[in-house]
Amino acid sequence: LAKTTQPISMDSYEGQEVNITCSHNNIATNDYITWYQQFPSQGPRFIIQGYKTKVTNEVASLFIPADRKSSTLSLPRVSLSDTAVYYCLVGRPHTGNQFYFGTGTSLTVIP
Amino acid sequence: DSGVTQTPKHLITATGQRVTLRCSPRSGDLSVYWYQQSLDQGLQFLIQYYNGEERAKGNILERFSAQQFPDLHSELNLSSLELGDSALYFCASSTSGQGAGETQYFGPGTRLLVL
Numbered sequence: 026l027a028k029t030t031q032p033i034s035m036d037s038y039e040g041q042e043v044n045i046t047c048s049h050n051n052i053a054t055n056d057y058i059t060w061y062q063q064f065p066s067q068g069p070r071f072i073i074q075g076y077k078t079k080v081t082n083e084v085a086s087l088f089i090p091a092d093r094k095s096s097t098l099s100l101p102r103v104s105l106s107d108t109a110v111y112y113c114l115v116g117r118p119h120t121g122n123q124f125y126f127g128t129g130t131s132l133t134v135i136p
Numbered sequence: 137d138s139g140v141t142q143t144p145k146h147l148i149t150a151t152g153q154r155v156t157l158r159c160s161p162r163s164g165d166l167s168v169y170w171y172q173q174s175l176d177q178g179l180q181f182l183i184q185y186y187n188g189e190e191r192a193k194g195n196i197l198e199r200f201s202a203q204q205f206p207d208l209h210s211e212l213n214l215s216s217l218e219l220g221d222s223a224l225y226f227c228a229s230s231t232s233g234q235g236a237g238e239t240q241y242f243g244p245g246t247r248l249l250v251l
Contacts, residue, residue: 063179066224066245066247067242067244067245068138068140068226068228068242068243068244068245069179069226069228069240069242070138070242071239071240071241074239112179124169124171124181124184124192124194124240125181126171126178126179126180126181127178128178129178129179
């Protein structure tokens with residue numbers, strides 16, 4: 026099981042860039058790295074996914090170093106509505122471990 | 137709105153009882169996933185079905201069972217309920233469930249309270 030480790034919580038001011046790092050020392054060759062966002066009492070929502078190097082979409086960037094033992098989710102210019110829990114998932118196809126959400130990082134954006 | 141529907145929204149029952157949670161995936165999605173989220177344990181993967189067949193299993197108790205029907209909706213059955221089963225139960229769906237690179241779309245959840 027490619028267990029992940031994330032900070033339990035983070036605070037940031039509005040308008041700043043937020044970087045949340047996830048450690049996954051036991052990541053395997055076939056494992057993908059996926060990040061989800063969850064608001065209270067709602068289901069998680071997909072943010073971004075990557076395998077190596079850097080991935081960018083309209084809401085975030087994901088940086089993955091060459092050894093893939095960690096990854097960093099970068100949220101540019103956060104707003105109050107970005108206050109949520111962010112989960113890093115690492116896993117491979119056809120096994121239950123691809124859906125290991127862990128405890129996530131609770132991000133609070135301060136006005 | 138993710139397109140995944142779950143019923144009921146809320147469920148209150150007593151210990152020892154049995155309940156059934158229902159999930160309808162997004163149109164066209166073949167794979168369904170079930171998760172349990174309680175305050176002290178975070179989001180726990182229970183089980184995945186793909187086109188009617190069990191595909192992956194997580195931390196699902198023997199008292200719990202699930203199935204996916206020919207119309208692709210899924211049901212999660214929880215029996216001999218205990219106080220500790222009180223939680224939010226989420227269903228998610230994805231296009232094929234064939235690879236780790238697939239996005240899961242989550243439903244709004246069913247909140248179960250066992251008294």
